[in-house]
Amino acid sequence: MQIAVLPGDGIGKEVTAQAVRVLQTVLGKDAEFTEGLIGRAAVKAAGKPLPDETFELAKRCDAILFGAVGGPGDESGPRNLRPGLGLLTLRRELKLYANFRPAFLFPELIGASSLKPELVEGLDLMILRELNGDIYYGEPRGISVGADGRRQGVNTMRYSEPEIERIAHTGFKAARKRKKKLCSVDKANVLETMQLWRETVATVGKQYPDVELRHLFVDAACMELLRSPRQFDVIVAPNMFGDILSDAAAMLTGSIGMLPSASVGEGSKGLYEPVHGSAPDIEGRNIANPLAAILSAAMLLRFSFSRENEAATIERAVRSVLAAGYRTADILQPGTKNLGTTAMGDAVVAALQRA
Numbered sequence: 001m002q003i004a005v006l007p008g009d010g011i012g013k014e015v016t017a018q019a020v021r022v023l024q025t026v027l028g029k030d031a032e033f034t035e036g037l038i039g040r041a042a043v044k045a046a047g048k049p050l051p052d053e054t055f056e057l058a059k060r061c062d063a064i065l066f067g068a069v070g071g072p073g074d075e076s077g078p079r080n081l082r083p084g085l086g087l088l089t090l091r092r093e094l095k096l097y098a099n100f101r102p103a104f105l106f107p108e109l110i111g112a113s114s115l116k117p118e119l120v121e122g123l124d125l126m127i128l129r130e131l132n133g134d135i136y137y138g139e140p141r142g143i144s145v146g147a148d149g150r151r152q153g154v155n156t157m158r159y160s161e162p163e164i165e166r167i168a169h170t171g172f173k174a175a176r177k178r179k180k181k182l183c184s185v186d187k188a189n190v191l192e193t194m195q196l197w198r199e200t201v202a203t204v205g206k207q208y209p210d211v212e213l214r215h216l217f218v219d220a221a222c223m224e225l226l227r228s229p230r231q232f233d234v235i236v237a238p239n240m241f242g243d244i245l246s247d248a249a250a251m252l253t254g255s256i257g258m259l260p261s262a263s264v265g266e267g268s269k270g271l272y273e274p275v276h277g278s279a280p281d282i283e284g285r286n287i288a289n290p291l292a293a294i295l296s297a298a299m300l301l302r303f304s305f306s307r308e309n310e311a312a313t314i315e316r317a318v319r320s321v322l323a324a325g326y327r328t329a330d331i332l333q334p335g336t337k338n339l340g341t342t343a344m345g346d347a348v349v350a351a352l353q354r355a
């Protein structure tokens, strides 16, 4: 098993190190890890956010373990030097169009959720974010000078029917394996692209009569997610709305430090990353929560290598560490023990060794 490790920036480096330790513990000599540069670190060292070497590494490997990219100031400056572009290019070039972001609440973390326990108890929903289209990639785009001599910004929300169809199929299939409920999110009341999204998802839905399909406008979906999240099973969303909804869903699970993700396409290659950012404010302090990265490693085993047993073993190890009362600062609760990033990694590795 060839695994590319792209830690990126900020706490990405710290949490990825713990995920690699966990994979080494369960895989032993079965896996070979090769590190590559991406993001800010790559701009600094190689002048671009996705150096050719990293791209080649990612193409060659079976799976990519990713940390986080970016830092303060990313919103200004030339687009081709933005750290996030490294990640966006990988997603698109490798055709990883389906991004699974499971919002699962470990019972031990119920008190850390942003919602009252009675609203989130048993929360287990899957956000499926389309990852290769939408306003993230649509052309034309850019900042130009208009006829009045003032600047204007342009981005284009664009989806083709085949792009919507393939993510819709992924959504229905995912729902089939769960509670058979799919909620499709759009803004069809305002945007033509989203009207096409809704029509296309509904048409694909005819092939899945056993799955209950519902459509929600994104503002209503956001409200429902915060009001009564357990009504959802699988949520399928266009790229940008999925980005936003998944951060909100993370808070319901106790912390953004708890949300893992898997980005896959037609083959078995996948990119696995914690949903949280690079958190430059806590970089280098050994306090970041590595559990989303560790749970992403479990998704890597499940999605890219069909190693369901090992994936479940990692998830159980995380659970047992939480049950033992160990927490990082972001999920700390009265009566629990505050561990640093590496100590949390130690605890998961120890639990795996006992398993």
Ligand code: IPM
Residues within 6 Å of the ligand: 069, 070, 084, 085, 087, 088, 243, 275
């Ligand atoms: C995410 C992130 C990225 C995105 C950024 C870093 C480009 O927010 O994966 O959710 O917007 O997709």
Ligand code: MG
Residues within 6 Å of the ligand: 243, 244, 247
């Ligand atoms: Mg995001």
